[in-house]
Amino acid sequence: DIVMTQSPDSLAVSLGERATINCKSSQSVLYSSDNKNYLAWYQQKPGQPPSLLIYWASTRKSGVPDRFSGSGSGTDFTLTISSLQAEDAAVYYCQQYYSTPSFGPGTKVDIK
Amino acid sequence: EVKLVESGGGLVQPGGSLRLSCAASGFTFSDYWMSWVRQAPGTGLEWVANINHDGTEGYYVGSVKGRFIISRDNAKNSLYLQMNSLRAEDTGVYYCARIDDFIDYWGQGTPVTVSS
Numbered sequence: 001d002i003v004m005t006q007s008p009d010s011l012a013v014s015l016g017e018r019a020t021i022n023c024k025s026s027q028s029v030l031y032s033s034d035n036k037n038y039l040a041w042y043q044q045k046p047g048q049p050p051s052l053l054i055y056w057a058s059t060r061k062s063g064v065p066d067r068f069s070g071s072g073s074g075t076d077f078t079l080t081i082s083s084l085q086a087e088d089a090a091v092y093y094c095q096q097y098y099s100t101p102s103f104g105p106g107t108k109v110d111i112k
Numbered sequence: 113e114v115k116l117v118e119s120g121g122g123l124v125q126p127g128g129s130l131r132l133s134c135a136a137s138g139f140t141f142s143d144y145w146m147s148w149v150r151q152a153p154g155t156g157l158e159w160v161a162n163i164n165h166d167g168t169e170g171y172y173v174g175s176v177k178g179r180f181i182i183s184r185d186n187a188k189n190s191l192y193l194q195m196n197s198l199r200a201e202d203t204g205v206y207y208c209a210r211i212d213d214f215i216d217y218w219g220q221g222t223p224v225t226v227s228s
Contacts, residue, residue, distance in 0.1 A: 042157075042212040049207055049218040050157065063217075093157055097214050100171060101159040103145070 001094050002026050006086035012112040019081040021107045023094035029076045031098060038098035041070055041079045044106075045090045051094075054079065086111060113206040114179075114217045116208045119223030123153040132222060134135040135217030142166070146198075148193045152204040161193065162211065173195040184211050198226045 003026040013019045029038045037057035042050040052061045054070035057077055067082045081088055089111050094104040120132040132148070161182040162171045170182045181194040183228040191208055205221040 038213070042215075044157075049221055050215075051218065052214065052216050055214045055216075091156075095214070096209075100173070101162070101215075103157040104157045105160065107173075 002029065002099055003038075004094055004096060004102050006094060006104035008093075008106040008107060009062070009105070010110065012110040013081075013084045014019050014112045015086065016083050019109055020035055021079045021083050021092050021094075021109070023072075023077040023104050024044065025075045025077075025096050025098075027096035029096045030074050037073050037077070039070075039072070040095045040097065042093045043070075043088075043090045044093065050093060062090050069112070074077050081109070084109070084111070113151075114210065116210065116217060116219035118208045118219045118222035121206060121224045122178075123225045124198055125173070125228050126226055127195070128226070129196045130198065130224060132193040132195065132206055132224075134219060136189045136191065136208075138209070139187040139210070146182075146184060146191045147156065147209040147211050148182060148191075149207045149209055149218075150224075151205040152201070155196070155204075158204075160206070163185065165192070195220060195224070197223075198224075200226050200228050208211060 005024045007022045039057040041054040044050040058070045069080045071078050091106045092106050093106050115137045117135045124130050147162045163182045167184045178199045183192045203226050205223050207216040207221045208219040210217040
C-alpha cells in the first residue's frame with residue numbers, strides 16, 4: 001500500500017501571503033504508460049465534505065481560483081496558495097489514486 | 113448538477129449491522145466507479161471501498177475486509193455499503209463519492225456511531 005505523508009501539520013499565514021503544503025508518497029505515483037501523476041488535492045472546511053481542487057498533480061478543477069496550484073512528480077508534490085484569502089482557511093489533503101486510494105493526514109491552514 | 117445523498121447512518125451497538133445508501137443524480141450513474149470514504153471524529157480521511165461500473169468488482173481497505181460489502185443498483189442509481197460486525201473504530205462520517213480516476217464529487221456524508 002502507498003503511504004502518503006504531508007508537511008507541515010498546520011500553518012498560519014497572513015492574508016495575501018503564500019501558503020505551501022508538501023505531500024510525499026512512499027512510492028512513485030507517476031504512471032509511465034501515460035506520464036501522469038495520479039495525485040489529487042482536496043480542501044475541506046469545517047462541517048463540509050471535501051472538495052476537489054487539483055488532479056493529475058497540477059490540473060485545476062474548473063471553477064477553482066487560479067491562486068491554487070499544484071506541482072511535483074514521482075513522490076514529491078506541493079500545493080501552493082499564492083495569495084491567501086480568508087475563505088481558504090481549511091484542511092487540505094493529498095490523495096494518490098495510482099493504486100488502492102490513500103490520503104495524506106491533512107494540513108490545517110489558518111489565517112494569521 | 114451532480115448530487116450524491118447518503119442515508120442510513122445512526123447509532124449501533126458493537127457487533128451490530130448497518131446499511132448505508134447513496135442516491136445519485138445528475139449524471140449517468142452506470143458510467144462511473146463509486147467509492148465510500150469515511151472520517152473518524154476530528155481525524156483525516158480514510159478510503160473504505162470502491163466498486164466498478166457494473167458492480168462485479170469491489171475493493172476494500174484491510175480493516176473492513178470480510179465485514180463490509182459494497183454494492184450498487186444501476187437501475188435505481190444507488191450505491192450501498194452493508195456494514196457488519198461493527199466496531200467502535202468504525203465510528204465516523206461516511207461519504208459517498210464518484211470516481212473519475214480521482215474522486216470528483218462527494219456527498220454530504222452520513223454519521224455512524226458504534227457504541228454501547
